[in-house]
Amino acid sequence: MTLIELAVTTYTEHEAQAPVQAAEMFAQARVEFLALVRRSVAETLCADAEKLDWQYTPSEGLPEEVEQATALLEPGRPEYLRYRADHGKDTWALELVRPCDACGTERIDSVHNLTRLGQLLTEDRSGRR
Numbered sequence: 592m593t594l595i596e597l598a599v600t601t602y603t604e605h606e607a608q609a610p611v612q613a614a615e616m617f618a619q620a621r622v623e624f625l626a627l628v629r630r631s632v633a634e635t636l637c638a639d640a641e642k643l644d645w646q647y648t649p650s651e652g653l654p655e656e657v658e659q660a661t662a663l664l665e666p667g668r669p670e671y672l673r674y675r676a677d678h679g680k681d682t683w684a685l686e687l688v689r690p691c692d693a694c695g696t697e698r699i700d701s702v703h704n705l706t707r708l709g710q711l712l713t714e715d716r717s718g719r720r
Contacts, residue, residue, distance in 0.1 A: 621647045628660045628674045635685055636705045643672070654679065661688075670712075672702065687711050 592600070625645050633641035643662035650659045656679035663671045670689040677683070687708060689698040702708045 624658050624676070625660055627676070631683065632672070632674060632685060635703070636708060640672070645674075648673075650675070656680075664712075673699075 629641040645660045645662045659675040673686045685702045
């Protein structure tokens, strides 16, 4: 095999593996991000919040450096927690998202601790805002 043939073969093999490697790296990054989310939410709220079924969710319409994960508070309830990390700005936000089926909008409030989450959920039940 000549040097040219070897170089072309090596490049071809590399290019064939690139999508597989990229997919593996992306999957590993998602696992690591969800672990970060669980730790952060446990510190912000409580250990029980870490046990929620956190799912990596697409961040459509957001900058590329923003990742997000969501978790239902309870199965069958419409509201959920959303965790967003902006890696470009090194910031994160934990929010309670409450969809409104009637009007198609979402009410979104920052959640900084367990007391605030309780306040928001109590306001929903009492009809206050």
